[in-house]
Amino acid sequence: MTYLAGAFAVAWLLTFALVISMIQRQRRLEQEIAALREILEKQR
Amino acid sequence: MSESGRVTARARTDNSPHEWNAQTTRVSPAKSYLRKVLAITWKDVISELRTREIFSAMFVFALLCVFIFQFAFDLQAENTRVLVPGVLWVTIVFSGVLGLNRSFVLEADKGCLDGLLLAPVDRSAIYFGKMLGNLIFMSVVELIILPLFMILFNLPLWHPGILVVIFLGTLGFSAVGTLFSAMAVNTRTREIMLPILLFPVILPVLIAGVRMTGGFLDGTALAEMQNWARLLVGFDIIFLAIALMTFDYVVEE
């Protein structure tokens, strides 16, 4: 039982770590895109 | 690099060899190709003969490997037959990486690679030339450390089978290593990158080399090691072919 729980915990922790890191990176990129667009607008 | 830059680079390599061939008439294309390959190899050999930079480093490093393994494993008469093939191959691989690293670092640092790429030769000739150079350096080091292994560990390593295996292994190693070395010089970490890229890919050569060397030491017939021999030859052919096909993409600039 311990092994089963351990295996599922490890596998899903890894998967969720991946998903969370992807979400964070996505958010940061979207912020950056928005900020850059704003600067471009101001320049015009 | 821009699209137009690449196109001109392509055009240059495509056209120039023909013009060159036209000037040097009565030489068959195969012969002229071989001549270009050998010219590049010869250039490396000559510069090495002048400086002895790579060779001495590889050789001293190989010697150090032998001593480090001796202290780490305490190689006694009872276990040499089992352990020495592995020690030999690790020594070959480690000293080989040392030499491969220098192979393109020298070219890149002094801007020689750009010169080579401007020369009216096919890119594959450059690859073959560099590969042959690395093969020669490694072979020379091997030819010196092999008798040394025989003396130090009292084993009959000067066996034609073992010599062929070492040659085939070194061929596969330098086939992949030359290509990866050309990539590694362009990375930020340079020398550190090459072993990380090379070792996992080269593993079949190492395993087959160790197994066959051990087999020949134990007096196993070649017929019993056919699968290893095929693997080694197959690796050489497959990876030489792919390296040849992809070298263009690595040096295009």
Added chain:
Amino acid sequence: MKARDIAMLTLDVIAGVAVLIALYMALVWVPDAANLISPDEKVAQHIFYLHMGMNVDAGLGFLVTLIGSVLYLLTRRRIWDMIAVSSAELGVVFATAVLATGSLWARPTWNTWWTWDPRLTTAAIVWLIYIAYLMLRGALEGAEQRARFSAVYGIFAFLSVPLTFMSIRWWRTIHPTVFSGSNPGAQGGFSLGPHIRLTLFVSMIAFALMYAALMAHRVRLEQDAQAVQELKEQLL
């Protein structure tokens, strides 16, 4: 919402539901394998469905990296490089999960965390190769060169796998081959009843869907990163 967002969301939901169904089947619905004796082994056998699912993802990840690499070199379109790197990253994460779940299954079944069995060793080496692939990308400057070099390495990485596997296989193997052939040295193998077969099938499909959903997001991430780069270039 753009059409692409809707499509991605739909794929997310389908994949999520499929994974939940697969998990239910693997943990609750499927009976214990008939031929296993010790209770530890019986419980641990349920890891297998997760292990195989993750294995499908890792395999798909590395295969798609190869395809992306080849197509990048042939077409020179950035999207193929993005697909290759996204897929390699997912592949490494799932390969880590495969190694971890395999290890946790091996402990109760083989009574050891790790053996130098061909499949295990090959899996570990493949994992290392693709970590090297990601490191190579990290160490290269210039998007075009990075794409070119990593495409070349991506091809070598994938093609060396069968040779590595063959070379390691010629030692004795204890990894159970579930699908084909009989391996007298194998331990912990089990017969595939109809329930087990179905559960396995469902979980492999579910995880493949999960891979597709994650890929869609990961590739979009890469595209956004490029968009940032282009915006910065406009500013300069």
